[in-house]
Amino acid sequence: MRKPYMRIPYTDVLASPTVIPKSALTLSGAVAALQEFFKAPASKGTVVLTGAGISVASGLADYRGDKGTYRVNKTYRPIYYHEFIQNHEARKRYWARSFLGWSTLHKAKPNAAHHAIKHLGNDLGLVRSVITQNVDSFHSKAHPQLPTVELHGYLRSCVCTSCHEELPRDLFQENLARLNPAWAAFLQEILASGALDTENPDEQRARGMRTNPDGDVDLPDAPYNTFRYPACPRCLTAPPTLADGSRLNVEVDADGAWKATSTGGILKPAVVMFGESIPGPVKIAAEQAIENAGRLLVLGTSLATYSAWRLAKKAKDQGIPIAIVNLGGVRGEDAFFAHLDPTQKGDQGARIELSTDEVLPALVEQLKLSSSVRAARGDHNHTTEQHGASVFKDLLS
Numbered sequence: 001m002r003k004p005y006m007r008i009p010y011t012d013v014l015a016s017p018t019v020i021p022k023s024a025l026t027l028s029g030a031v032a033a034l035q036e037f038f039k040a041p042a043s044k045g046t047v048v049l050t051g052a053g054i055s056v057a058s059g060l061a062d063y064r065g066d067k068g069t070y071r072v073n074k075t076y077r078p079i080y081y082h083e084f085i086q087n088h089e090a091r092k093r094y095w096a097r098s099f100l101g102w103s104t105l106h107k108a109k110p111n112a113a114h115h116a117i118k119h120l121g122n123d124l125g126l127v128r129s130v131i132t133q134n135v136d137s138f139h140s141k142a143h144p145q146l147p148t149v150e151l152h153g154y155l156r157s158c159v160c161t162s163c164h165e166e167l168p169r170d171l172f173q174e175n176l177a178r179l180n181p182a183w184a185a186f187l188q189e190i191l192a193s194g195a196l197d198t199e200n201p202d203e204q205r206a207r208g209m210r211t212n213p214d215g216d217v218d219l220p221d222a223p224y225n226t227f228r229y230p231a232c233p234r235c236l237t238a239p240p241t242l243a244d245g246s247r248l249n250v251e252v253d254a255d256g257a258w259k260a261t262s263t264g265g266i267l268k269p270a271v272v273m274f275g276e277s278i279p280g281p282v283k284i285a286a287e288q289a290i291e292n293a294g295r296l297l298v299l300g301t302s303l304a305t306y307s308a309w310r311l312a313k314k315a316k317d318q319g320i321p322i323a324i325v326n327l328g329g330v331r332g333e334d335a336f337f338a339h340l341d342p343t344q345k346g347d348q349g350a351r352i353e354l355s356t357d358e359v360l361p362a363l364v365e366q367l368k369l370s371s372s373v374r375a376a377r378g379d380h381n382h383t384t385e386q387h388g389a390s391v392f393k394d395l396l397s
Contacts (some may be wrong), residue, residue: 015329015333017324017351018334019351020340021344021346024352027354030325030350030352033346033352034350034352034359034363035346036350037321037350042294044292045126046295047128047296048297049133049308050132051301052133053327054300055134057111057355059104078216079093081276082275089225095229096227097219100187100196102173110142114143116363117143117146117360120363124364128293131149132148132149133301133305135150137150150282158172158268161266162239162240165234169269175256176229176230178255179228180226183226228253230256230257231262235264239264249261250265293318295320296323297323297325299356302329303332309332321347325359337351
């Protein structure tokens with residue numbers, strides 16, 4: 001029986017990385033190493049495992065980067081699943097902060113790294129699937145045809161903890177605004193001022209706020225206890241029946257806000273919160289992706305979360321090549337590369353400390369160029385017209 005995966009934060013200091021191979025210190029060297037990585041014989045395709053670092057170029061906060069929350073906000077502590085489920089006041093605080101942060105998250109878009117993964121998969125046929133720890137839905141937007149396992153869920157929906165019905169986050173945001181007109185007016189003020197547009201933590205503090213990963217905006221001393229949130233509409237209409245035959249009690253006030261006298265109908269973000277177990281089908285899908293992989297490419301993550309680190313460890317135990325592109329240290333990374341031949345050039349593995357939005361587009365460009373050159377040198381029996389059309393098609397792909 002497979003053990004459950006639980007999302008648990010890791011706060012130990014991570015050692016600085018050792019770049020492998022040494023030539024990968026530069027962008028051109030890093031691209032060359034990754035070209036060797038993809039050239040190495042493999043009977044199966046490559047699986048990509050991503051984390052918050054890949055979305056920094058989209059304007060979102062990460063956890064452990066140079067401006068990551070754990071570095072600039074030493075007092076930050078994410079909400080845990082049991083707190084959210086058990087504490088009405090904790091839910092008020094969570095949803096108030098999420099209400100303020102949703103606009104920034106919602107307008108953010110996939111960046112060059114996400115689109116490069118699309119080209120690696122759909123155009124070049126080198127990537128077969130993606131496993132992401134991110135909850136921003138950027139992968140499904142950038143490459144909807146490339147299979148993606150969202151290990152920690154997604155923020156695009158809310159889910160009822162009683163009936164498990166999902167509700168679009170956009171609609172939920174509208175309900176939050178309706179129930180909290182003063183907060184909605186304040187949100188419009190700070191959006192108009194550009195206070196949520198800056199990524200500079202000093203500027204954020206000067207404006208009395210802090211932005212954290214997953215669309216969380218902290219306003220010290222804000223009246224979170226005044227915030228209200230709606231009940232699950234399905235449970236409100238038809239409360240679920242429990243195993244003993246009794247029904248859950250779901251009550252709302254005159255405006256439709258969830259009342260503390262209720263015993264169900266609580267909506268939570270459709271993410272795996274810290275301290276919450278990853279759903280069985282998701283866990284199995286992620287494990288099977290690794291089992292069926294010929295290589296693992298890790299992007300923008302320190303693997304600090306155990307659920308992600310275990311997948312990389314599983315790939316290591318299978319003996320498949322692993323390449324990691326991440327700014328800063330990675331949990332237990334020495335173990336992933338200790339067995340490598342010191343003279344290898346990337347075919348056995350690589351460790352690169354450059355930003356993914358810089359490396360991946362350059363890699364795709366070089367791989368497409370190489371593909372075009374190979375096509376040009378291929379079948380010399382083709383007519384000049386046919387041959388030229390083939391190369392032109394490759395250049396456009």
